[in-house]
Amino acid sequence: MIASTIFRLPQKGITNSASRRVIGKCFNSSIGAIPYDYELSLSSSSSSSSHTLKFENVGALYKITNKKATKIKRTDATNNEEDKHDDDDDHTDETEDDMRLEDDLRVSFALPSSAREALLSVVNVILLKESYLYSVSNKSFTASNSDNDELLLVINWKPLLRMLLRTTPYLDELKEGNTPFDSLTRQSTVLKRTVALIRYSRRFFDQGINVKLNLIEDTTAKQIWNMVKDDLLYQHHSNAFYRAVILLYLFHPARCSASFYVEVMPLWLQSWSSVDRCSEADSLWITLFCRARKYIEHDQFDFGSLRRRLLTLCGYWLQIPVGGRSADKSFPIAAQARSRSVPSRLKTFASDGSGYQDGADFVAKLAKLLVFCLGKNDIHDHGDNVKDSTGSTTSGSKSDELPISHGTRDILRFFSFVGPYFNPSNTGAWTFPLGVTLHYISHDFCRRMGRDASHKILSNTHPDFAKTSSDIEPFKKHERIPDHEVVLILDAILPLCQQALYSKSSSVSRAGEASLLYLAHIDHRICSPLLDFALRALDISSVSQSHQAPAAISTMSRLIRPALRKDPTIL
Secondary structure, three states: OEEHHHOOOOOOOOOOOOOHHHHHHHHHHHHOOOOOOEEEEEEEOOEEEEEEEEEEOOEEEEEEEOOEEEEOOOOOOOHHHHHHOOOHHHHOOHHHHHHHHHHHOOOOOOOOHHHHHHHHHHHHHHHHOHHHHHHHOOOOOOOOOOOOOEEEEEEOHHHHHHHHHHHOHHHOOOOOOOOOOOOHHHHHHHHHHHHHHHHHHHHHEOOOOOHHHOOOOOHHHHHHHHHHHHHHHHOOOOHHHHHHHHHHHHHOOOOOOHHHHHHHHHHHHHHHHOOOOOHHHHHHHHHHHHHHOOOOOOOOOOHHHHHHHHHHHHHHHOOOOOOOOOOOOOOOOOOOOOOOOOOHHHHHHHOOOOHHHHHHHHHHHHHHHHHHOOOOOOOOOOOOOEEOOOOOEEOOOOOOOOOOOHHHHHHHHHHHHHHHHHOOOOOOOOHHHHHHHHHHHHHHHHHHHHHHHHHHHHHHHOHHHHHHHHHHOHHHHHOOOOHHHHHHHHHHHHHHHHHHHOOOOHHHHHHHHHHHHHHHOOOHHHHHHHHHHHHHOOOOOOOOOHHHHHHHHHHHHHHHHHHOOOOOOOO
């Protein structure tokens, strides 16, 4: 039971008729009025004034014994009242909820902004470290043969949404709040910590009491999807659409069942395709697909359609120029297509406030999805390859040629396309984004190889644990990339890393060094030719390569240690 004073700002309710379909119909029916409205009146004998503090139930702690869950009840005076109103959210009349919600959103905070700011900071510190509360979150799991008692912390998402509506009434684009009395810095800090609190709480949302046994009911996920579905599918290029994407990004639980993702992912892709050239919204969708990829089998969703959309938009995201011009102006010059943008007041909900970090996070998620597609075939064949009786694909050019998966083939084409832009003399707006992309692709490629090796070892030493883990996150069972495809990927990435080493941008040069270090953990034999090439720049007679000496020295300092390894344990 947490005091609502932590969560409330002095803002008015939302009554705009233009957004009533979402704010009124969806929010009122979804979040309802406060289910637990305990009032504590404080009065003084020397004064006639009194103060009322309202408390709101934001969650419960369950004890799971013999696969049965029991709520751990409080022993204070409000315990009976809590049990009495345990299901008020589901049984209150919608008309009454509409009226009570409007009144409730007008309730002001009892504590000053400085106190709320400090309390939010404390809660975020506790939730930020996953190791603190991981064992009681819905991301943890229990072995099927375990008889130990478990604890499960469940946080209700509806109080958090009501908190967000009070803090930022401009989620409705035509609604205004009361006159603020705090500085802009404090308002911004409170808002950012409020958004962070919601993001950190996703792993405690109610997805069913037996979620640790991998019996997921998707309670919260279905409620949130039903709340935003209409806006995402039918309100394109509107404030309602962007608001729905942000709410889905903030409140969507960390762990959902495979059946739920199989149902909604085609709708997500359809909604995403309806709004083009909006990098802020693209970042949110990519994050959602990154979450979903872990919990479904690779053949339950056609990742080929997602991969093709990602590769198609890479030219825009990475600022790769498309087109050209001639000296006699015979080549038509077309203006670049304009970009869309999320409404400025909504960007705070999807951004950490740093443009550089936001861009790096975006590229990291993009690389994660691209590397996930390596070694996987499409469910529907599009004519590029021919499937044989075993389900593998061949290019049809040579009968003895080893089959290459659709995902690997597309990624190799992408490397071939961006290769000329890695030339040290070819600099432009695309140089830094491509360097960061190379860094994260190499990093995630190395991580995937490591996960495959670790899962193989775990399956030999602890088969029951490995099976339970792979049942919860099926992507771990399909991490292995065919050996001949690993060779092709290394052959495609290494030349790009070598060119990035001598880039005029120091950031891209360091990204190339880090990429080589990651790839050296996969195959240490790549170090020898690279070190030999670097030593040429340090030769006393190499006058034409002296400018490569700083990059060569830095590269040698990174690759000497992995080059001395006799046999990497990862293989």
